[in-house]
Amino acid sequence: MPASLPHPTVPRSFPRLLSPLDLGPFEVRNRVVMGSMHVGLEDRPGDVKKLAAYLGERARGGAGLIVTGGYSPDRTGRLTPGGAQADARTMRGHSLITREVHEADGRIILQLLHAGRYAFHPLSASSAAGKSPLSPFRARRLTRRGVGRTIEHFAEAARRAVEAGYDGVEIMGSEGYLLNQFLAPATNRRRDRWGRGTEGRRAMPLAVAAAVREAIGPEAL
Numbered sequence: 001m002p003a004s005l006p007h008p009t010v011p012r013s014f015p016r017l018l019s020p021l022d023l024g025p026f027e028v029r030n031r032v033v034m035g036s037m038h039v040g041l042e043d044r045p046g047d048v049k050k051l052a053a054y055l056g057e058r059a060r061g062g063a064g065l066i067v068t069g070g071y072s073p074d075r076t077g078r079l080t081p082g083g084a085q086a087d088a089r090t091m092r093g094h095s096l097i098t099r100e101v102h103e104a105d106g107r108i109i110l111q112l113l114h115a116g117r118y119a120f121h122p123l124s125a126s127s128a129a130g131k132s133p134l135s136p137f138r139a140r141r142l143t144r145r146g147v148g149r150t151i152e153h154f155a156e157a158a159r160r161a162v163e164a165g166y167d168g169v170e171i172m173g174s175e176g177y178l179l180n181q182f183l184a185p186a187t188n189r190r191r192d193r194w195g196r197g198t199e200g201r202r203a204m205p206l207a208v209a210a211a212v213r214e215a216i217g218p219e220a221l
Helices: 045-059 090-094 095-103 145-161 177-182 196-216
Strands: 063-070 107-112 138-141 169-171
Touching: 045 063, 045 090, 045 095, 045 107, 090 095, 090 138, 090 145, 090 169, 095 107, 145 169, 145 196
Parallel strands: 063 107, 107 169
Antiparallel strands: none
16 A cells, blocks of 8 residues: 555635644644444454554544544443443554554544443443343443442543543544433433433533543643
């Protein structure tokens, strides 16, 4: 494969597409972003070299910023029993990925995704007890202590990601996953500080964002 691919002609409607962009903590060489997607390698830590090669090729092909597939901050949030998790052992191996992308003049951030009631295993937990249409397993309700621990797990996972060389993290807060489950009145029927009205339902996602920011500092995205 060639070391790099020639830039395509920039459409007139996007004259700055290949221009650098200052994101605050760092600059990306262009505005081409490879969004998060699962490619089948995230769940197999033994294939981290393959994942590094794959993502490095995307950077050499022109992606200025890459977002990885989703990694859970803890066991309960994994999509499947052996699903991707940003634990210490996994993140140590990810220095191969970040180095490969950086050597190709790219930037890369890790997506943190807690599946909540979408998890396909019996350890699933959510804002309220219940089963989603996507999984045969009934999620348990996170206790107040459990909510606090989940927030801590997000922060710890983010810190490990940055230590592995990632330029930052993306917090998955949409598409019906855990943070979205706390936001939505249909899936958050709690009567404590993490529920009730709009302010309570958004408290957990905001707490996650604040804890992650504190964990990774101002130099990461």
